[in-house]
Amino acid sequence: MTHPLDLTTDVVTLTRALVDLPSESGREAELADAVEAALRALPHLTVRRVGNSVVARTGLGRAERALIAGHLDTVPAAGNLPSRLADGRVHGLGACDMKGGVAVALRLAARIPAPVRDVTYVFYECEEVEGDRNGLAHIGAECPTLLADAALAILMEPSDAGVEAGCQGILTADIVVKGARAHTARAWQGVNAAHRAARVLQRLDDHTPDRVVIDGLEYREGLSAVAVRAGVAGNVVPDECVVTVNFRFAPSRSEEEAEAYVRGLFPEYEVRVTEVVAGASPHLDRIGGFIRALGAEPRAKLGWTDVARFAALGVPALNYGPGDPSLAHTAGEYVPVEHLERCETRLRTWLS
Amino acid sequence: MTHPLDLTTDVVTLTRALVDLPSESGREAELADAVEAALRALPHLTVRRVGNSVVARTGLGRAERALIAGHLDTVPAAGNLPSRLADGRVHGLGACDMKGGVAVALRLAARIPAPVRDVTYVFYECEEVEGDRNGLAHIGAECPTLLADAALAILMEPSDAGVEAGCQGILTADIVVKGARAHTARAWQGVNAAHRAARVLQRLDDHTPDRVVIDGLEYREGLSAVAVRAGVAGNVVPDECVVTVNFRFAPSRSEEEAEAYVRGLFPEYEVRVTEVVAGASPHLDRIGGFIRALGAEPRAKLGWTDVARFAALGVPALNYGPGDPSLAHTAGEYVPVEHLERCETRLRTWLS
Numbered sequence: 001m002t003h004p005l006d007l008t009t010d011v012v013t014l015t016r017a018l019v020d021l022p023s024e025s026g027r028e029a030e031l032a033d034a035v036e037a038a039l040r041a042l043p044h045l046t047v048r049r050v051g052n053s054v055v056a057r058t059g060l061g062r063a064e065r066a067l068i069a070g071h072l073d074t075v076p077a078a079g080n081l082p083s084r085l086a087d088g089r090v091h092g093l094g095a096c097d098m099k100g101g102v103a104v105a106l107r108l109a110a111r112i113p114a115p116v117r118d119v120t121y122v123f124y125e126c127e128e129v130e131g132d133r134n135g136l137a138h139i140g141a142e143c144p145t146l147l148a149d150a151a152l153a154i155l156m157e158p159s160d161a162g163v164e165a166g167c168q169g170i171l172t173a174d175i176v177v178k179g180a181r182a183h184t185a186r187a188w189q190g191v192n193a194a195h196r197a198a199r200v201l202q203r204l205d206d207h208t209p210d211r212v213v214i215d216g217l218e219y220r221e222g223l224s225a226v227a228v229r230a231g232v233a234g235n236v237v238p239d240e241c242v243v244t245v246n247f248r249f250a251p252s253r254s255e256e257e258a259e260a261y262v263r264g265l266f267p268e269y270e271v272r273v274t275e276v277v278a279g280a281s282p283h284l285d286r287i288g289g290f291i292r293a294l295g296a297e298p299r300a301k302l303g304w305t306d307v308a309r310f311a312a313l314g315v316p317a318l319n320y321g322p323g324d325p326s327l328a329h330t331a332g333e334y335v336p337v338e339h340l341e342r343c344e345t346r347l348r349t350w351l352s
Numbered sequence: 353m354t355h356p357l358d359l360t361t362d363v364v365t366l367t368r369a370l371v372d373l374p375s376e377s378g379r380e381a382e383l384a385d386a387v388e389a390a391l392r393a394l395p396h397l398t399v400r401r402v403g404n405s406v407v408a409r410t411g412l413g414r415a416e417r418a419l420i421a422g423h424l425d426t427v428p429a430a431g432n433l434p435s436r437l438a439d440g441r442v443h444g445l446g447a448c449d450m451k452g453g454v455a456v457a458l459r460l461a462a463r464i465p466a467p468v469r470d471v472t473y474v475f476y477e478c479e480e481v482e483g484d485r486n487g488l489a490h491i492g493a494e495c496p497t498l499l500a501d502a503a504l505a506i507l508m509e510p511s512d513a514g515v516e517a518g519c520q521g522i523l524t525a526d527i528v529v530k531g532a533r534a535h536t537a538r539a540w541q542g543v544n545a546a547h548r549a550a551r552v553l554q555r556l557d558d559h560t561p562d563r564v565v566i567d568g569l570e571y572r573e574g575l576s577a578v579a580v581r582a583g584v585a586g587n588v589v590p591d592e593c594v595v596t597v598n599f600r601f602a603p604s605r606s607e608e609e610a611e612a613y614v615r616g617l618f619p620e621y622e623v624r625v626t627e628v629v630a631g632a633s634p635h636l637d638r639i640g641g642f643i644r645a646l647g648a649e650p651r652a653k654l655g656w657t658d659v660a661r662f663a664a665l666g667v668p669a670l671n672y673g674p675g676d677p678s679l680a681h682t683a684g685e686y687v688p689v690e691h692l693e694r695c696e697t698r699l700r701t702w703l704s
Contacts, residue, residue: 168537172586184598185520185655187561187574194577194595195557201550209539222539224589225546231579234524234598238578243546246536246586303537 005038007110011103011340012090018099019083019092025073025133028052028125032072035123038106044113045121048146053124053135055146056109065118067150067315068347069136069306070102071127078331089334096323100335101156104322104344108351115351120150127306131277136306140313152287153310154347158323161339163291164301165217165282165318167308171247171258172226172275175200175266181232181239190237194230197241200266201225204245207265212250215284217300219250223262248302251279251311277304280311287316294320294346357390359462363455363692364442370451371435371444377425377485380404380477384424387475390458396465397473400498405476405487407498408461417470419502419667420699421488421658422454423479430683441686448675452687453508456674456696460703467703472502479658483629488658492665504639505662506699510675513691515643516653517569517634517670519660523599523610524578524627527552527618533584533591542589546582549593553577555617556597564602567636569652571602575614600654603631603663629656632663639668645702646672 005017023031032052040047045056052072074094083092090100102123109121124135131137140147147153157164177197182190209221223245230241249258255276263271284291284298291298301307301319310317322339357369375383384404392399397408404424426446435444442452454475461473476487483489492499499505509516529549534542561573575597582593601610607628615623636643636650643650653659653671662669674691 183655184574184576184578185600187576187600188572192557192576194580195553197580198550198553198557201547202554205544205547205550220540222536224536224539224544225582226536226586226588226590227583228546228549228580228593229583230577231581231596234578234596236578237576241580244583244586248537248539303535 005034007038007106011107011344012085012337014107015090015095015100015103015335015340016083016085018103019090019095020081022077022081022093023072023074024076025126025129028072032125035072035106039109042110045109048143050139050142051125051135053122053139055139056121058115058118060114060118062116062118064151065120065149067120067122067147067153068105068108068156069122069124069153070098070105070156071124071135072102073125073128075128075329080331080333088337090337091334095335096158096333097328098156098158098321098323100323100340101158101321104340104347105156107344108347112348112351117351119351120146122147136309140309144313147310148313148315150315152290153307153315153317155305155307155317155319156321157305157319158321158325158328159319160324161322161342163294163296163298163318163320165284165287165298166214166219166251166280167301167305168219168248168303169251169253169255169258169279170275170277170304171249171262171273173245173262174272174274175243175245176270176272177241177243179237179239182237184235184237187237192237193241194238197228197230197243200243200269203265210250212252214250214252215282217282217298219300220302221250222248249279251281254278278308279304280308280317283316287318290350293350357386359390359458363459363696364437364689366459367442367447367452367455367687367692368435368437370455371442371447372433374429374433374445375424375426376428377478377481380424384477387424387458391461394462397461400495402491402494403477403487405474405491407491408473410467410470412466412470414468414470417472417502419472419474419499419505420457420460420508421474421476421505422450422457422508423476423487424454425477425480427480427681432683432685440689442689443686447687448510448685449680450508450510450673450675452675452692453510453673456692456699457508459696460699464700464703469703471703472498474499486658488661492661496665499662500665500667502667504642505659505667505669507657507659507669507671508673509657509671510673510677510680511671512676513674513694515646515648515650515670515672517636517639517650518566518571518603518632519653519657520571520600520655521603521605521607521610521631522627522629522656523601523614523625525597525614526624526626527595527597528622528624529593529595531589531591534589536587536589539589542591544589545593546590549580549582549595552595552618552621559617562602564604566602566604567634569634569650571652572654573602574600601631603633606630630660631656632660632669635668639670642702646698
């Protein structure tokens with residue numbers, strides 16, 4: 001059954017309707033059906049379905065094309081359904097991350113049949129889970145031309161209705177400290193890998209991350225142990241201690257440079273890189289017009305978002321959406337009505 | 353069904369029969385039945401069953417009583433059943449730890465109806481698992497008089513057919529290092545507990561354990577991290593890191609002194625003691641006669657054994673049994689026939 005989705009209603013009612021149509025990652029089919037049906041009803045859009053993601057494009061032959069994207073999925077519910085309107089806020093699962101932003105984008109798609117720039121709307125699945133399930137990645141791999149002809153991508157991630165430019169890269173690596181097992185009753189016959197890991201942890205504690213300024217925005221880096229694991233049995237000197245580090249690096253570093261940097265900090269240990277994805281530069285030179293039109297003061301995005309996927313396709317991208325990013329994934333998440341209305345008004349003005 | 357256990361056969365055949373009657377900890381009933389039946393058939397012994405442990409006592413009114421004990425259980429099988437006789441060794445699960453010793457004790461019980469000193473034989477369950485399941489502890493708690501009237505206890509733990517006197521104590525504690533969570537994209541907003549744990553691990557690495565000499569025997573201590581655990585999620589600065597330490601301490605320290613020692617090393621951290629059991633002093637003054645009679649050179653026992661339970665009952669105890677202790681719990685464990693025969697002969701001489 002496809003729920004009807006009324007794109008002519010106001011943005012608050014539409015946000016609540018989206019929240020009330022649950023779409024935990026991997027279970028977006030019903031919501032994707034509803035979005036697809038609503039968009040196919042609009043004659044000015046060409047609609048394409050890829051998995052449970054939906055792409056809708058105007059084809060007016062404008063000189064420039066913009067892309068507006070939002071993910072359909074949410075983290076699992078936490079007793080925060082159905083939606084609730086109170087204190088000027090829409091409360092409920094995904095209200096902030098990011099059905100409020102999706103509602104804004106759907107309203108723009110429906111209400112502006114002839115924008116001054118062509119627009120590609122993207123509503124995609126599985127953003128909250130492993131990267132290889134990400135709907136935007138699937139579209140980029142299967143149909144890159146659907147995305148790559150945009151001059152600018154606006155990702156409607158919650159950013160307090162302000163512009164957060166670029167994003168950090170992420171590297172995760174295991175630093176492996178080796179020892180030799182022994183019975184603890186004869187500990188001196190072994191080499192305790194956990195004791196030896198003190199040097200790795202102290203080096204992390206002593207490390208001062210760089211503060212990289214790009215286009216006037218500061219991308220402060222961070223290098224953190226996120227896990228330490230050692231232990232064979234209660235009476236055994238452990239022969240291995242693994243320290244997992246998470247490196248958030250400025251977009252000025254490539255993936256290769258980030259990896260070399262971490263390896264260079266721990267030259268005497270085995271370093272197993274398990275994940276590395278580059279960030280995205282802010283490209284204020286290419287998104288400055290948008291920022292000025294919105295009257296926003298850009299900030300650096302700390303954290304990795306799908307803007308990096310657009311950057312990899314050569315499309316400068318930014319985060320711009322309603323909601324406080326620190327509320328994402330919390331049981332009490334909400335989106336202020338004022339944010340919804342401000343984002344919709346400013347984007348409509350920019351497109352009209 | 354009770355397997356017949358023939359105590360008149362030679363010690364090698366009896367060891368193999370015991371190995372071939374599996375008795376993983378918690379599953380000793382069948383073996384305990386067999387041992388009980390065989391001992392009840394001997395008119396010079398008074399037999400008592402406690403759970404799956406069996407106590408058999410002579411009652412000759414001798415001036416002195418000795419106790420000979422062995423546990424019936426083994427660790428889980430590791431492809432090392434059934435028993436095998438090769439190269440002058442009995443191979444198989446429990447051959448070393450400690451069905452060889454049990455076979456020696458059963459032979460003594462059967463073949464010496466009128467020993468020069470009264471004897472209490474104890475065959476008990478669940479030595480290889482948590483202390484609160486230990487059969488010797490159960491007997492000590494329920495019927496302490498069955499054990500406490502012995503002037504000397506001989507625990508047939510594998511000790512290369514030599515005397516290992518006393519044993520170390522064990523203390524296990526969690527050292528808890530606290531921090532404050534943050535997203536790794538803003539790591540500077542938190543306090544990384546794993547980084548701070550470097551100081552705990554470095555202190556362990558720098559620590560020089562004491563070498564305590566008692567009655568000429570050296571009880572070398574050891575303080576080892578046996579586990580390190582930290583980690584909330586791949587993008588979270590961890591707010592807690594727990595270092596589990598295992599302290600093997602000389603029998604000169606009481607449980608309270610051992611605890612105060614470890615707490616004194618880490619005064620600025622929360623220290624949660626999860627286990628502390630005292631060791632046992634060698635008491636060479638009280639076991640010297642036995643050692644001289646056996647012509648053995650005593651060594652310090654490194655590691656904790658049930659001799660400490662006898663010590664707590666006021667009974668001086670020692671480890672004396674066939675087999676190399678370093679083979680215990682290995683898939684390739686075996687016991688040399690020469691050890692079996694030497695232990696049986698020497699104990700028989702001492703009792704006859």
